[in-house]
Amino acid sequence: MSEFVRNVRLWFAPEGVRQEGVTPDYRFSLANERTFLAWLRTALALIGGGFAVDQFLPDLRWGWRVGLALALLAAGVLCSLRAVNHWVRCERAMRRGEDLPVSRFPALLGVVVAVVAVAMVVVVLVGWEG
């Protein structure tokens, strides 16, 4: 947890990142930046999905609709916060010449998206019958 707090401090005090180690090859930094942007796009897609559930499934019961939309939005928030955190961690690891950090977040997100998708299928089928 203290590691996470230290990372959050680095988001807002960027000088801390640049003081450590040596500047890596700019191409590695740019690749890290593109990975960050790809995660941000994933987050934006999840948020767009949340809006879409709310807008385009109006026949669903209120609870299901709001629940699914909020689950997607929460996943989007987590995804974007994690994107910055992972970017900072990778940048620091590269500066220090360490291995890049591993993460179980992609697997977790995959499971969450799969669960939401299955819930969506069930809800739409049940919604049409009722």
Add this chain to the structure above:
Amino acid sequence: MSGDRDPGLQPERTRLAWRRTTLSGTVAAVLGMKAALHGGASAPAIAACVACGGLWLGFLVLAHQRIRVLASTTAPPALHPRRATAAALCTVALAVCAAALVI
């Protein structure tokens, strides 16, 4: 300057990644504005619509500044952590806006 261009076109690819991300943000913001104005143009609906538009504009400015830096040199400096945080916070704020609209 274009003589020692990076054969992997890393700056260009990164520039296009910022463009793609802006485009994704545009889709999310448009969906948000549509959701906001769905139930008629009341004062809170217009406020939510303006918030979505403002967040989109904020992200566009962040992305455009970075794109200009990437386009200006062949070995651009690394992304500034403050810009990365600001971009992520724009996304989070859009999600908060969405949650407020859904409930």
